[in-house]
Amino acid sequence: MVGPYAIGPLQTVAALIGLGDPQADIVVNRIRLPRVAGACLVGAALAAAGASYQALFRNPLVSPDILGVSAGAGLGAVAGIFLALPVALIQLSAFAGGLVAVAVVMAVAAAVRGGDRVLTLVLTGVVIGALAGAATSLLKVLADPYDQLPAITFWLLGSLASVTSDDILPALPAVALGLVPLVLLRWRINVLSMGDEEARALGIEAARVRLLVIAAATLVTASVTAVAGVVGWVGLVIPHIARMLVGPAFARLLPASALIGAGYLLVVDTAARTLAAIEVPLGILTAVIGAPVFVWLLASGRRGWT
Amino acid sequence: MRIAARDLAIGHGRVAIGSGLSLDLGPDEIVCLLGPNGCGKTTLFRTLLGLLPRLGGRLTLDGHDIARLSRRQVARSVAYVPQAHTPPFPFDALDVVLMGRTARIGAFAQPSAADRGMALQALDALGIADLAGRDYARLSGGQRQLVLIARALAQEAPLIVMDEPTASLDFGNRLAVLDRIAALARPGAGRGVILSTHDPDQALALGARVLALSGGRIVAAGPADTVLTAERLTAIYGVPLTVERTASGRRVCLPALQSSAATIT
Numbered sequence: 251m252v253g254p255y256a257i258g259p260l261q262t263v264a265a266l267i268g269l270g271d272p273q274a275d276i277v278v279n280r281i282r283l284p285r286v287a288g289a290c291l292v293g294a295a296l297a298a299a300g301a302s303y304q305a306l307f308r309n310p311l312v313s314p315d316i317l318g319v320s321a322g323a324g325l326g327a328v329a330g331i332f333l334a335l336p337v338a339l340i341q342l343s344a345f346a347g348g349l350v351a352v353a354v355v356m357a358v359a360a361a362v363r364g365g366d367r368v369l370t371l372v373l374t375g376v377v378i379g380a381l382a383g384a385a386t387s388l389l390k391v392l393a394d395p396y397d398q399l400p401a402i403t404f405w406l407l408g409s410l411a412s413v414t415s416d417d418i419l420p421a422l423p424a425v426a427l428g429l430v431p432l433v434l435l436r437w438r439i440n441v442l443s444m445g446d447e448e449a450r451a452l453g454i455e456a457a458r459v460r461l462l463v464i465a466a467a468t469l470v471t472a473s474v475t476a477v478a479g480v481v482g483w484v485g486l487v488i489p490h491i492a493r494m495l496v497g498p499a500f501a502r503l504l505p506a507s508a509l510i511g512a513g514y515l516l517v518v519d520t521a522a523r524t525l526a527a528i529e530v531p532l533g534i535l536t537a538v539i540g541a542p543v544f545v546w547l548l549a550s551g552r553r554g555w556t
Numbered sequence: 557m558r559i560a561a562r563d564l565a566i567g568h569g570r571v572a573i574g575s576g577l578s579l580d581l582g583p584d585e586i587v588c589l590l591g592p593n594g595c596g597k598t599t600l601f602r603t604l605l606g607l608l609p610r611l612g613g614r615l616t617l618d619g620h621d622i623a624r625l626s627r628r629q630v631a632r633s634v635a636y637v638p639q640a641h642t643p644p645f646p647f648d649a650l651d652v653v654l655m656g657r658t659a660r661i662g663a664f665a666q667p668s669a670a671d672r673g674m675a676l677q678a679l680d681a682l683g684i685a686d687l688a689g690r691d692y693a694r695l696s697g698g699q700r701q702l703v704l705i706a707r708a709l710a711q712e713a714p715l716i717v718m719d720e721p722t723a724s725l726d727f728g729n730r731l732a733v734l735d736r737i738a739a740l741a742r743p744g745a746g747r748g749v750i751l752s753t754h755d756p757d758q759a760l761a762l763g764a765r766v767l768a769l770s771g772g773r774i775v776a777a778g779p780a781d782t783v784l785t786a787e788r789l790t791a792i793y794g795v796p797l798t799v800e801r802t803a804s805g806r807r808v809c810l811p812a813l814q815s816s817a818a819t820i821t
Contacts, residue, residue, distance in 0.1 A: 308644045363569065434664040441655045444643055451605055451638075452711070453631030453659025498645035501666060 253282065253524060280414070288413040288477060289519040290512035293484055295425045295474040297511025300485025301492065301503050302432055302467040305443045306460060307368050310493075313486035314471040317375040317464070320482070321382035322351020323475040325389075328402050332389045341417070341476035345424075347382075348472030352464065354378055367446065408481035408533030410519050421473045428470035431462050436501040439463060443498070481533050483540030484511055490547050557633050557714040557748075558582040558618055559604060565612035566596060566603045566772075572611050573599055574772030581748045583714055586741045588759035588780065589752040591769035592793060597752040600769070601717050604750075606630050631659035635708035637718040640700035640725075642693050649695065649703045650688040653678055656710035671710075678709035682736050698729025702736065709740070716740070718751035722758065730755075738762055756784055756809045768792055781807060 255277050257265070264270040265278035299314045307316075314320055326347020330340030355378045359371040386406070393399045404411075432439070438459050442449045446456040471485070492506040515532075518539065522530045558580065565575040574596040581587055589597050602608040604615070606622045615622045617633055635656070643652075653675040654667045661667060667675075679685045682702050687695060692703060701721055708716045721737065722730040738761075741749040753759065759766050759780040766783045768776040770792055776783045789797040789809060796812035 305645070310644060437661070437666045438658070438663070440647070440651070441658050443645055444652075444655065447602070447607055448636070448638060450607055450627050451631065451636035452655055453628040455627050493645070498647055499651060 253277075284413055284415045284418055285410050285519065285523075286516060287415075288410045288418050289516040291418060291421065291425065292410070292474040292478045292481060293488075293511035293513070293515025294508040295428075295470045295511075296481060296484040296515075297488035297492070297507040298429060298432065298504055299467040299471045300511075301489035301500070301507040302439065302463055303485070304489055305439050305498075305500055305503075306463055306467075307372060308443050308445060309368075309372070310490065311486070312372065313483075314467070315379070315482060315485070316372055317355050317468070318351035318378040318382055319348045319468050319471045320475060320480050321379035321386070323348035323472050324406055324480050325351075325382040325386045327405055327476070327479070328386050328389045331398055331402050331405065332393055334398075337417075338420075341420070344476040345472045348468060348475060351378055351382055352468045356461075356464070404531060405479040406533075407531035408479040408536070409522075409529065409531050410478050411523070411529045413477060417477050421477045424473035425470050428466045428468075428473070431466040432470075432504060435459060435463060436504060439500045440498075478532065481515070481536055483536040483544075484515060487540045487543050487547070488514060490544075559616070559622075559634065559715055559748075561604065561613065561615050563613040564600075564603065564610055564615055566599050566608070567611050568599070568608070570611075572772070574769070575612065577613070577769075577774055579750075579767055579774075579777075581715055581750050583746045583748050584741070584743050585748045586738075586762050586764040587748075587750040587767060588762060588764035589750065589767050589769060590754075590756055590759060590792065591752075595769045596772045597769060598719055601636075601719050601750075601752065605634060605636050605717055607636075628659045631711065631713065633713050634715045634717060635711040635713035637701075637704050637708050637716060637721060639720055639723060640697050640704060642700075646691045646693050648688065649679070649684075649690050649692045649699075650675055652692045652703055653688075653707045653710050656707035659711065674712075675706070675710045678706040679703070681709060682706050696729070698725045698733060701725065701729075701733055705733075705736065705740070714746060715748045716750075718749065720752050720754070722753060722755070734758055734761065756780075756789055760784060760807050760809065784809065786812075 257274050257277060261270055261274050262278055265274045270278065296314060303312050303314060303316065304310050323344045327340055327344035330343035335343065355371065355374045359374045362370050390399060390402055393402055438454055441452055441454055442456060442459060449456045488511040489503065489507045492503055492510050496502040496506045518535050519532055522532050522535050561577055561579050564577040565572055566577065567573045577600060579587065591597055599608065603610050609623065617625060617630065622630060654671060657667045657671040657674065661671065676685065676688060679688055682705060684699065684702050684706065687699055687703065692700060695703065722733050725733060737749060737751065741747050764780050766776065766778060766780045767774055768783065775792065776788055784799060786798045789799065798810050798812045799807055800810055801807055
């Protein structure tokens with residue numbers, strides 16, 4: 251109902267149930283509905299993955315950006331654009347990039363003996379992320395500045411501008427598949443947030459459960475990154491807000507994060523396509539909103555993470 | 557249920573920090589592990605719990621090699637009370653106690669109403685039922701330590717390993733927690749407790765069996781009253797100590813009087 255092509259509420263409903271005029275039908279069902287669905291899916295998935303990573307790494311400051319998931323997916327997509335692959339292959343390449351980055355991070359962390367295992371994992375994630383970022387920069391330098399570079403830049407900033415139902419439908423089952431272990435293991439994820447050693451003493455095969463949860467959250471993150479590009483801050487900020495509202499118990503935190511994340515990204519994406527005559531990249535808006543909110547969270551009573 | 561270690565060697569990776577360790581713990585027993593900092597108490601406990609692989613010797617739980625048992629099987633027999641800590645998220649005290657039920661519920665299950673009942677009962681048994689709904693991270697050190705002991709009770713494990721349960725507590729809380737530990741392990745309750753402490757008086761007050769650890773070896777083992785002599789305590793801690801009997805008949809450990817202030821540098 252909001253956007254450059256004005257359609258009233260009644261016309262929208264009419265279009266949705268197939269009774270609108272042809273033009274409204276295209277705008278509502280082909281352009282805006284997929285975009286609304288996409289925003290909800292991406293927001294819910296990133297927030298759910300963020301809540302999982304935070305519980306697992308016992309650190310409220312981590313997000314899907316750590317472990318190099320985002321950077322790896324970014325590199326995969328940029329490589330796809332650079333090689334002028336079709337859109338479907340670019341998505342697949344982004345997805346593969348995210349999974350490969352996590353696999354490398356976990357292999358390196360496992361090879362490093364001694365020290366705090368979680369800290370090693372997070373630091374390795376930062377290192378691999380930086381490496382992927384450097385490779386991405388190299389591809390940007392080599393890319394055709396008139397054709398490929400704008401596409402690469404736009405994708406790295408995150409956008410739902412050209413999302414169609416063909417993009418969303420393949421991502422849906424992957425996100426759903428990733429959410430299954432997170433829901434099933436909701437109690438064990440609470441216990442894991444007390445630390446590996448205590449979780450083991452309480453009867454959990456911590457390494458195995460941790461691996462499963464990381465794989466699931468990465469699958470969720472990489473599948474939506476493949477659709478919408480790199481959208482930062484959602485996985486970091488939204489779980490905090492959800493935790494303030496419903497507490498840290500994962501059985502409530504996971505659905506609350508997903509719902510708030512979906513609503514949040516829907517609002518932000520609507521702003522992204524209506525604020526200015528041109529489309530504002532989503533990642534810029536989430537950063538502009540997310541950074542101050544995060545500073546405010548840090549400054550106001552530590553209730554979220556003490 | 558009985559944990560038995562024979563000629564155990566402990567350490568991190570390949571670095572051994574203790575060897576030749578033998579000990580037994582069964583129901584209705586209290587064992588007090590004494591020793592200076594860095595003598596391997598925590599490493600020994602982590603090894604007993606199967607959290608750290610042993611470097612040699614035998615370690616069995618009712619005759620089964622502990623390294624071959626699943627974490628769930630170990631957790632049903634042996635509970636671990638770590639030193640009071642602050643978790644990164646604001647869980648309720650009741651949530652923390654409920655985590656003790658993890659080894660008793662299915663892998664994909666949430667604790668049931670019955671589990672909640674058991675958790676509340678555990679809090680009640682320690683006299684802290686009023687803390688159930690409070691934010692665990694905002695409790696005092698003594699309260700958090702009691703919550704962690706309640707979690708071990710909720711775990712329904714017959715054996716409990718406590719790592720310096722009174723180390724970070726103020727004087728009053730130290731006595732209160734010690735009192736609850738004595739009640740837990742009272743004869744007939746069917747529980748065995750092994751705890752480490754810096755305070756030999758606690759071993760004397762609990763009437764515990766003592767294992768004195770020094771330099772990664774057991775230097776003395778036996779009932780507190782016979783093992784904790786002035787000479788032995790002086791040797792373990794490296795400062796002159798005496799053991800005296802109070803009017804009520806209890807034995808207490810005291811620093812020996814130094815002849816002058818000249819020894820203070």
